[in-house]
Amino acid sequence: MTTVRPDMDPELHALLADMPLMTRLDPEVLAQLRRMPSAPVESLLEGRRISHREVTVSGADGARIPLSVFSPSGTPGTPGVTAAPCVLWMHGGGMVMGDRFSQIDIPLEWLDLFGAVVVSVDYRLAPEAGGTTPVDDCYRSLLWVGAHADELGIDPARIVVAGVSAGGGLAAGVTLMARDRGTPPIAAQMLVCPMLDHRNTTPSSRQYSGGPGVWTRETNEFCWRAVLGDLRDEQVPAYVSPAIAEDLSGLPTTYIDAGSAEVFRDEDVTYAGRIWAAGGQAELHIWAGGFHGFDALYPQARVSSAARRARNDWLGRVLSPAEETSE
Template sequence: MTPPRPSLDPELRELLAGMPLVRGLDAEVLAELRRLPSAPVESLLEHRRVERREVTVSAEDGARIPLSVFGPARTGRTASAPCVYWIHGGGMIVGDRFAQLDIPLEWLDRFGAVVVSVDYRLAPEATGTTLVDDCYQGLLWVAGHAAELGVDPARIVVAGASAGGGLAAGVTLLARDLGTPAVAAQMLICPMLDHRNASVSSRQYSGGHGVWTAEMNAFGWRAVLGDLTDDQVPAYVSPALAEDLSALPTAYIDTGSAEVFRDEDTDYARRIWAAGGQAELHVWAGGFHGFDTLYPQARISVSARRTRTDWVGRVLSADAARHPAAQGTSDAS
């Protein structure tokens, strides 16, 4: 029997009532979802003074990984801008580098950040560590080309939503363990962290209850794990498995009280604190999975986005104060 669930925020409940929801995932539904058009990035850029650049980097197996780079127009860019390395959501099975891009572009507007978004390979075509390794290779490229991008390598924030939040956590663990590159902070928005899918919130949001249900979550994890058994799953893929969460950059973690990832996300923050690290955790009462992406105009969504942006501003300001020599003046080139 499904346990009782926290109620939805009243405004979100009303908005969600008119939205057709995907009730299940299988190979046929996945194929249909992939046929949907990509997010219209041009509409996000038309009112902004943004320079856009498309590059590709090599994965460890030689595959080509596309990156999109968005920066303030040169006349408004400092020599050492902050950078947001964005990893999109989509259950690790759908989406591209333009998905949810409106979120980091807010930080380009507010802080002059250079936004780099990565198009990692998707499951089930790519499995195991391939997805997180693709994201890591993109991050290495950003750090290695910081001067060319006008980016301060000491102010790189790794950020992502849903599956992208889980991959952002995995990339941050990998960067810590390999000793490079430096990550200033990690922004984990309703992150997909635990392949075991066995928490109370997972049980609450099963049986067709939720925008992203436990059954959908299981489908996504089966796609990325392939033939791996539970004892073979790397922590970089399922970060909740990481035994050591010490020495990580400061984290922002948020989730809704009415979603499948609530408990694994709050537990990840708790374990960062237990390891002596710093994490800011927000559980938005009545928020379902991805509420602020689907309905950014809702009052709770406005609050969630504003709170994240304020945190990014505090983190970047603190990093700038710690690294004053890295800050430059306007780039006239």
């Protein structure tokens, strides 16, 4: 019996018709995808008043974790300039591919709009570095940001953790870590179509099983196996698969979005509902007809513009200084 799926947005459907879709993800295909070069970040920075520098932080095991720091030109240490907000960005790619420049156009828009300093993490990838390693790398990067707030020219009370897809799941895991360990404070978390649940059993997961697609249930399962290895369900840490966290209380204000036509739809809706049930604040958007990562692939589409505008509006409210919001 064929599973009925929500229709794709007509404009997105037409755009996707010209894109070769992935039929499967296995070690051979993954190796091929990893050999594909990232889009040069220089083209995104051209003509913009952005300072870019590279630093490394020490992972829990002593490995060096690269970070890219993008700042509005002249912001850090400029006399009379209000300390900037900061976005710690975690890229997508199923925790098995991608790098710190993947989807970087999304947070760079927040640099333009809000003067935010963007720090993007090159966390280690599975299967070479699975388990808690990716989320640990991201948490260590958050600690570095908090410890270097003065150097970065940022307001430590306005640090936002954000990510897309796997990066959204990592952002959720980092936020749980920061809550449980009491440091550093996080003002908000933005989870864009986040990958939250290793169990892969929701109705939306089953709807997008089989056949080529941007992100299928089978692709999702391959990535989770790469991350978790031989861990059984009861051994999986909630920091890695945040959907299984028993307690979602005490989290900062949260933004979650996804498309109606994607694997992660239902786990994302459930996560938002559990935050509300725990007394927290979350804003949830499910974009009708959106497939996984639709606005990153086709930012020019009308539904993509609406999705990005909604995120920007929310982030603008979150990042407004207290004196502005109290008037």
